[in-house]
Amino acid sequence: MDDIERLKDAIGSARRIVAFTGAGISTESGIPDFRSPGGIWTKYQPIYFDDFMASEEMRRESWRRKFATDETMIKAEPNAGHRALAKLIEQGRMTSIITQNIDGLHQLSGVPDSKIIELHGNTTYASCLDCGHRHELGPIRKAFLGSGKLPLCEKCDGIVKTATISFGQAMPEIQMARAQDETMNCDLFIVLGSSLVVYPAAGFPRIAKRKGAKLVIVNREATDQDDDADLVIHAEIGPTMSKAVGVN
Structure with a gap:
């Protein structure tokens, strides 16, 4: 057999x-496999959850990376x-x-x-880290790429992040x-x-x-x-x- x-x-x-x-x-x-040679984690230092929360610059860089690498993810079947x-x-x-x-x-x-x-969560949408409200990526992408605006929750003004588990996040x-x-x-x-x-x-x-x-x-x-x-x-x-x- x-x-x-x-x-x-x-x-x-x-x-x-x-x-x-x-x-x-x-x-x-x-x-692509992020951990393989040439993958994202060999090109970029990972952004840890605490740094994302503490620094607007790190949040901006996180969203920049997200939308720079999104094309492949969007096309995948x-x-x-x-x-x-x-x-x-x-x-x-x-x-x-x-x-x-x-x-x-x-x-x-x-x-x-x-x-x-x-x-490890899901990168196809975002969520508020305070109240958990789900946010679709289309409006976030348009605002960020258009004027560099970082997303805040429409319900509670909390910080919004892709619904993935980052390094250092529980x-x-x-x-x-x-x-x-x-x-x-x-x-x-x-x-x-x-x-x-x-x-x-x-x-x-x-x-x-x-x-x-x-x-x-x-x-x-x-x-x-x-x-x-x-x-x-x-x-x-x-x-x-x-x-x-x-x-x-």
């Missing part, structure tokens, strides 16, 4: 599947990997997708928000708790495109394995958790998952 058949077999015999997605699934849609997961969600076989990605491609592939657990408690709960109750945990180096998120595969779930890792490069996995496939995610699930 080859690896695809083994993956298909694992999916077919599972009752509660959880996916854990990282940058590797989105690079196949043309979104879900790929075969995203569509395969959407099909498993639709079939009721997959209970949730835990993601480290901030690009909203799982939502675009048709997965309901309620099934997506975003550990992980979202509700999402982490949901991810923990889903991980502990699944019988198949599939890692897709994560190097499994960013903690605490990278701890979830080991929790799943410890609770008795089967662990599958699909990633182009080796990870530190390959030895823990029941099945490791070093290949592109889209072709691998579409063959295993039966989607184009």
Whole structure:
């Protein structure tokens, strides 16, 4: 039995599947991996959350970077990997997708928000750091690129930031708790495109394995958790998952 058949077999015999997605699934849609050589974090010093809050200059630089790199994100479309997961969600076989990605491609592939657990937030909209009110990016982009105006909340005048988790910002408690709960109750945990180096998120595969779930890792490069996995496939995610699930 080859690896695809083994993956298909694992999916077919599972009752509660959880996916854990990282940058590797989105690079196949043309979104660069920030941590790779030549990625954003090798070109720019990251802006820490405390600095964003304390300095208007840092907030300005954060929004400048956001809109300078946004073009790629806006054009990106879900790929075969995203569509395969959407099909498993639709079939009721997959209970949730835990993601480290901030690009909203799982939502675009048709997965309901309620099934997506975003550990690092979402860069496709902004929110007020005081009252939590959601702000769409269109008016913010127009005002910032037009006159350099920094966004303030229309409800409470609070500071507005993309709805992502910055360096030094606390992980979202509700999402982490949901991810923990889903991980502990699944019988198949599939890692897709994560190097499994960013903690605490990278701890979830080991929790799943410890609770008795089967662990599958699909990633182009080796990870530190390959030895823990029941099945490791070093290949592109889209072709691998579409063959295993039966989607184009």
